[in-house]
Amino acid sequence: MIRNERMNWFARVLFVSLIGLIGFSLVPLSGKIGGGEHHSQWVVQHGVLDLKQWNPDADPVIPLDGEWEFYWNQLLEPDDFLQPSSLPNDGAISYIKVPSPWNGKLINGVKLPVYGSSTYRMVLTGLSYTGELALKKTNIRFASKIYVNGRMLMEDGQLSGDKTGYRAGNHPQLGVFSANTNRIEIIVQVANYDYVNSGLVDSLRLGSADGLIAERQLALSKDFVVLAILGTLALIYLICFVAAFAYRIRDYSLVLLASICLLFGLYHGLMGERSLFFLLEGRFSFEVLYKMKDFVSVAACLALALFFYDLHRSKLSLRIAQVVSFALIGFMVIIPLISIRAYTPIQVYVVALYQIVQVWNFLIAAQLFVRGERGSRFKLLMLCVAVLMINMYSLDVILFGLGIHKSAWLAQICIIIFNVVMVPVVVLRFFEAYQTIDKMKDQLQRLDKIKDDFLSNTSHELRTPLNAIVNISQSLLKGVEGPLTDTQARNVSIVVESGRRLMMLVNELLDYSRLKHGDLALQRNAVDVKSYVESVIQIHVFLLEGRSTKLINGLPDHLPLAYADGNRLIQILHNLIGNAIKFSDRGVVKVSAEVRGEWMEVRVSDTGIGVAADMRERIFLDFEQGGAAEYGGAGLGLSITKRLVELHGGHIEVDSEPSQGATFRFTLPLAGQKQESGEDGKLAESVASPLPGTVSVPPPAYPLFVAGKEKEPILLVDDDFANLQSMMNMFKLEGRTYIVVDRGQLALETLFSHPDISLVVLELIMSDMSGYEVLGRIRERFSPFELPVLVLTARNSSEDIRIALENGANDVVAKPFESEELMARVRNLTELKSSVKLARNAEIAFLRxxxxxxxxxxxxxxxxxxxxxxxxxxxxxxxxxxxxxxxxxxxxxxxxxxxxxxxxxxxxxxxxxxxxxxxxxxxxxxxxxxxxxxxxxxxxxxxxxxxxxxxxxxxxxxxxxxxxxxxxxxxxxxxxxxxxxxxxxxxxxxxxxxxxxxxxxxxxxxxxxxxxxxxxxxxxxxxxxxxxxxxxxxxxxxxxxxxxxxx
The missing domain is CATH 3.30.565.10 (Histidine kinase-like ATPase, C-terminal domain)
Structure with a gap:
């Protein structure tokens, strides 16, 4: 097994090495393949090319390569060659190989510089062709002028013996002339003060007019085909990105691929035959077009660098990626700002850095392929081939730019292969993402089932002890152990109601589990909805504990019966009315209904904070709290309500505007024939009051002052009566004197009228005003040493604690809290206040x-x-x-x-x-x-x-x-x-x-x-x-x- 694996590993190494060797070998060979070696018989020798044997019909186009006469630092006209004695150096002739740059060549023992001007000359002899001939120039750096038999045939840019009168120009051109003699003189004047190499760096081509025109049309067609292919691929990648984005998949590598296609397409249109020059020539100067070519090429390299980093994040160093990106971006910035001559030397180093990174990318891709798992090897092989194509492309373009290759046909093929190969790579990435999502979905489903089982089992285990707590408390409240005092009755009532609330949560969890698994069966019969609403409202009146929220039963007296499960209807009403009360402090909650066809529509309206438009659907989702988690709850009430309504065959929806209240509407089927509503359906609104016979203790009048052993009182501030009563009991056991309030504004009024208060225990989340606002008002008058504040909060994250302390709190206690912890912190803060007070009094006594x-x-x-x-x-x-x-x-x-x-x-x-x-x-x-x-x-x-x-x-x-x-x-x-x-x-x-x-x-x-x-x-x-x-x-x-x- 191990041996087979080693053999496979060795085979993969051999394979990737072979394709790398073949790919990199093709780059230098492409210059031979496309270099026109079959025209080697037509070679200019000592400035003369004999064309006696040339047959334009059989060989329509020939390159004028070989030894041309060369006159350095001279721009000679055709007339200057009529009198050889007038030529420089007494007519001494130097020769230079064409195509090649003149810089670095030794002429008369002098090494030629890059910048300057010169004249090339050669003569065609023995020409027997009498038709129209054409001469084509592709790349002469930079300004040039071509004469044929004393007549100017082409001009590009503006020639000058120095920089002052010089203007660059280098457009592919084709000139037609008549072959009316067997001897043709060709003179080429060249000047360059911009680029890093100069002269005739590409072949001049001679041929019949029809042959050269056809050759040029073919070259332009190739360029436009490449541009069309790359543009189509870019469009495909963009469509894939938009489609993925619609499904909330942000795969920006698709945008990078589209950018690569477009940028390389533009680059190829601006190099070689420069097909895009024909569209842009006349609108922009040559310098702008040339800078555009360089800018586009660097932008394409940047997109490639970012794309490969995105693919190889785990392998490529972020620092290396940043260095390369910043180098390319910096070079892109300076291209429009400085001259061609200024930035061209820098371009050499930028290109070298980029090429080194691309070779490194190929080595990483090869390593990933060799070490990859069986299922991912095809994608890794495609990726390896793609990186190889980019390397071949870059090398071929560099050789073409240096004049070593006469065309960049291999680069065009490589860039097309790269983008075509990337299509299956992208497709495979989507398939892998889909498989990952599918696996995660299965895993989430298993976890969801485990969660449901846990909730169901835990809820069942909690019901028994909760039921015992509620029943024992109720029996004590009814006097099983003798009559209770008012305070005892109040405490036991809170235990009963807290137990009931917890029991409701447990029941919600059980119902959620049953509804999710389809195990909840309805026991439906004809029910009087008005009476159910009345009973639920009365229960909530008791639970309000003195809050000024007004509950109104606005159902008509003679409303038809509905066909529903009574227990589930109570649960629906409990959830909706409780939700409305929760968000409607000191407001009005009204329940109304009307008959619509065979259905009854019940509405629960409130004047609370309302529901935002983007939350009207989400609030019915499981564990969704509508952005109001500070109001408590598990986020299951409305979700269960929606499912219960739908089990009855109805539907539920909400109408609301933020800060203007909300109206929840749900429908129930009618039981049999609709009854007449009587009195034209006039609503008999009844304001709720506590149910007769209900054991309840009236809420206290705030502020409530309770004296203890200590002289200085402690102010307790909380809008939850159960929490207040719990703290009151703790402080009473400690013998503390305290004042109790249930509103922030009332707390401030009480505090400013009782300057001897030694400590404030403050709940942060209250209905009338924020605890932070109360704390700020306190700190406007008292420093933390003069009046300590102990903050209570349900949020115990480090950020929440930090904010509370920064706003002036002396200490923070997270709820739920242990009584020992709370009282220990209270003792510490009251002792702090006493120490500060003693110090102040000592100072006063001393001063007195x-x-x-x-x-x-x-x-x-x-x-x-x-x-x-x-x-x-x-x-x-x-x-x-x-x-x-x-x-x-x-x-x-x-x-x-x-x-x-x-x-x-x-x-x-x-x-x-x-x-x-x-x-x-x-x-x-x-x-x-x-x-x-x-x-x-x-x-x-x-x-x-x-x-x-x-x-x-x-x-x-x-x-x-x-x-x-x-x-x-x-x-x-x-x-x-x-x-x-x-x-x-x-x-x-x-x-x-x-x-x-x-x-x-x-x-x-x-x-x-x-x-x-x-x-x-x-x-x-x-x-x-x-x-x-x-x-x-x-x-x-x-x-x-x-x-x-x-x-």
Whole structure:
């Protein structure tokens, strides 16, 4: 077995080596085959060709190859040869082989350069033909002029002895002249200042006019045939791509193949006989056409490089492919921008790089064929042949461009073979793709069956314990172990409803499995659809738990009976009404119906978010959630509903516009004859209410405050009542104080009216506003240290967690969560808040206790002087100083509020001491028109008054006046204004005074402003002008402290 495999491997190596050897050998041999060796008897010798034996009828076309007279750097006219003595070098004649470039040739011991001008001359003798002859030139680089017997026969471009008057031109031409003598002189003038080789690089051909015209027509026909074949193949590849694209198969290799065909077709039309020149000549200059040829050739090479990389991705290095592609693209870019002479030397290196890559492609293709499996060897062989053809094509074109080959017939054949061979390769690729898809389909079907079996088995296993949970909970709710308290009844009711919801999901999975395998049988009879709708609506009313969604049963009173399975009808209605409620927060869900022929059409309408146009069919697919996965569910409800409706023989569809609600319509067959609807079918709309006798607990009124051991409450925000109740139980067991709300907006209102909240537990997905929006509003007022936020989310990917943290969350808990995990995170965050609060209070206490030494010294000095002058006033001043010091050192209750009266008493004590010091220089005015019994935070007025005195009026030698105004604010609070006519502040001082590191009078204004922001959501308003004075205002709300009952 192993030996046979080795023999087969060796045979494949030998075979691919043989075809490679044959292919690469054909390239040099093609020059001999198409080089006209059978015309070797007609050779120009020393500028003369004897045609005595030439018979134009038997041999109509001959090449004028051989030794031509050559005159370097001279553009000689026919008249110059009439007097040989006038020729350069005293008529000394040099000879050059034609066809060949002159550059590199030794003439008179001098090696000729590439660029310059020259004259070729030869003479035909012994000509006996008297008819019309023709001369054909194919490739003379670059500008040329041909004379026959002293008459100009052809001209291409503009000749000049230097670059200034030169214009390139190189079009295949054919000139006809009369053979009226047996001696014909042919003079060819050539100039080149552009290309890398120069002169007569291709044969001039002589023959009868009819023979040369026929030869040229044949060559043009070959070019157009090649162009037609390549164009047809390109069209086929494009059609295949469009057809595949219609089936969502994006095989861009077909586009590359089409591009290769078109580009190589254009390239062949611009080289050799240049058949496309006839169509474009006159519209574009020769330089544009020549650059177009080079551009198209490089573009074709780029398409080939990309195509082979696409085929050999696993074998070819991406870096090598990028280097080759960038080199080709770069060369394509510079072709239109610079001259032919400038980019031609670069072209050599680009072509060399491309050819090396193509040889490497052939070696890879050969390796794949040798190592390939039996079933793929034919395709790999075709691929190997295709790459070989490209290599042969490239080499033949290079040899033709260098003038070594006189025609590129092998290149034309190779490019056609390449594209023809690629057809079965592409077809085989499609077959392989189809086989792969077929195998994947079988595999998916097996996996789908495994999935269905798993769902079915798991659902069956879940039904028993779920049923036990629901039944035991219901028995507890009905009092089997004695009466329950309201809270206990609420908790058990949530267990019952959660169990029922889970049971519904299990039943959906079972129904899905049965429907998929055709195992679900209907038990149909005549049913009253209105009563079924009423019962389903009442169940959903109970499940709404206080939501303001309105459910309306709008079916007529005397609607005919439908022929349906009652249980399945309930399931259909449950799915549609539940779906409508889910997407219609605080909206209206209405069920209506009407008879249409032998069918009843039932409509479930809502005012929710609607369904996008592209989702109206997809939402009925299995596990499809219509782009609203955040609303929960497994995506089976509507799929099962559609199948159940179709089992009844009806159909279901949806009409909707985004943000304008949706209407689901399904049909059921009528039971027997249609009954009269009565009263012209007038609708008796009834607004649903809970079913009588249903055990239910009314939902709480939000916000709900529950007191515990902790003083500072925690705010719980979630629109799912079951989740809220679950968290309430956890927090109650921990002895926490908490406030419960079910809406984002209500959470913000509660938070801003309760500044003592220590933590917010926030659900991200809510119906009225996004949790991210709530979080952003919180962070506008509180930093993460001032008020921690714990986010709850059903999405626990790293990206979702990152976004939540970046939006200001302190921590994230993924649902479902364990109670221990949640409470541990709550404890961490509340301890963080307590630590920050203690640090802030310590700072306040420290600042409250700061008394500047020089202030005490000045105050005591003033008292000592008064003891001599006025003992009574000294006594009053001593009492004032005592009160001031007692208030400043009183920090036993750091968080205690003080009355406005006490704060003003502290201000007056301080002012009295300063007035005793400064005398008439200091004047203080009071306007006190507010309720002095309101509670305010301590040390928010005195430091500002102290600042106005010390840094305001006392900074001036003449002193000034400080005015303290306390009046009722516009929003029911207290407005405090401190004004002085002191030195004022400039713009820089005004900006820096509220920075954290700026302190004035012991307690920094930044500290006061921060406390106001945390307590009231306001800050200090300061207006000052240098040299005029300063005004400071603050608003102190009187409603931020609320009386609460402990529940």
């Amino acid at each position: 206790s700061q008394i500047k030494p020089h202030f005490l010294y000045n105050a005591l000095t003033a008292i000592a002087e008064l003891c001599v002058i006025d003992a009574e006033q000294a006594e009053q001043l001593t009492l004032r100083l005592s009160r001031y010091l007692r208030s400043s050192f009183d920090f036993k209750h750091l968080e205690a509020m003080t009355t406005l009266e006490n704060e003003l008493e502290l201000v007056k004590s301080y002012v009295a001491i300063e007035q005793a010091r400064f005398g008439t220089r200091l004047k203080v005015e009071y306007v006190l028109e507010a309720n002095l019994g309101v509670m305010i935070p301590p040390l928010v007025i005195q430091p500002i008054v102290e600042n106005a005195i010390r840094h305001g009026v006392m900074s001036r030698s003449k002193g000034g006046t400080v005015k303290l105004t306390v009046i009722e604010g516009a929003r029911g609070g207290v407005l405090v204004r401190i004004e002085d006519n002191g030195c004022g502040m400039n713009e820089y001082q005004l900006k820096s005074i509220l920075k954290p590191d700026t302190e004035v009078g012991g307690i920094g204004l930044w500290n006061i402003s921060q406390r106001l922001r945390l307590l009231y959501g306001t800050t200090l308003r300061i207006d000052s002008q240098e040299g005029i004075g300063t005004r400071v205002e603050m608003e102190l709300s009187t409603s931020h402290i609320l009386e609460r009952e402990v529940t």
